[in-house]
Amino acid sequence: IESFGVKLAKKDGSYFKAWESVGQFDASTKFPIGDYxxxxxxxxADEEGFDKPYYYGETELTVIDSETTTxxxxxxxxxxxxxxxxxxxxxxxxxxxxxKIHSAGGSYIDFTQDETRVAYVRPGNISxxxxxxxxxxxxxxxxxxxxxxxxxRTFYNVTxxxxxxEVGEAV
Numbered sequence: 001i002e003s004f005g006v007k008l009a010k011k012d013g014s015y016f017k018a019w020e021s022v023g024q025f026d027a028s029t030k031f032p033i034g035d036y037x038x039x040x041x042x043x044x045a046d047e048e049g050f051d052k053p054y055y056y057g058e059t060e061l062t063v064i065d066s067e068t069t070t071x072x073x074x075x076x077x078x079x080x081x082x083x084x085x086x087x088x089x090x091x092x093x094x095x096x097x098x099x100k101i102h103s104a105g106g107s108y109i110d111f112t113q114d115e116t117r118v119a120y121v122r123p124g125n126i127s128x129x130x131x132x133x134x135x136x137x138x139x140x141x142x143x144x145x146x147x148x149x150x151x152x153r154t155f156y157n158v159t160x161x162x163x164x165x166e167v168g169e170a171v
Contacts, residue, residue, distance in 0.1 A: 004055070004075065007039040011060075031063050040075045043120075048107040050117040054079045079120045080150040084111040084128075087161040096133035099160075101126055103150075123152045130160065 006019040008031070015032060019025045022040070038061055043054035057075030084099045091097075091113075099111040103121040111119070126147040133139045147156055 004040045004042045007041070009037050011035040011037060033063050033065050035060065035062050038071050038073055040073045042075065045078065045122075048079070048103065048119070048121045049109055050119055052120045053077060054120065077153045080123045080126070080152055081118045081120055081155040082126065082147075083118045083155070083157045084115065085157065085159040086113070087159065090160050090162050093134070093162045094132050095135045098131045100129040100131070102129075118155070121150075123150050126150050126156075128158060
């Protein structure tokens with residue numbers, strides 16, 4: 001929790017303050033009376049890639065004269081997780097392979113053939129590109145699938161296979 005940033009804004013726009021970490025926020029500070037939005041976050045919504053989760057939560061609160069307000073904020077994973085896997089049959093059939101994913105308005109993330117980490121991307125439409133090289137030397141780049149309307153806090157585990165696991169003609 002100490003790594004989470006904090007933002008506090010008065011709804012009428014007359015006050016805004018941000019702290020880089022929860023540890024910098026002094027709970028004994030007195031704030032002007034009024035309605036506020038309190039945000040907690042970890043990471044950045046516009047950063048995508050491996051090891052880049054983005055957590056976000058917000059709540060509304062009211063500061064009343066001579067009273068203590070103790071808000072509760074639940075921060076949840078706000079981006080989508082995508083992993084790319086290949087079956088043993090797939091790995092045997094192709095001498096080289098890699099994948100690339102791209103979220104609408106986001107980054108391109110390359111999955112080398114040895115990549116096992118999860119990528120964190122913006123929710124929404126995500127395209128998948130596959131680059132293949134057969135042992136015979138022929139190569140192909142195509143878009144085998146896409147994820148429409150990918151949801152935050154959801155893990156999409158994509159597995160590529162050939163011919164139901166039976167090495168032979170690629171399907």
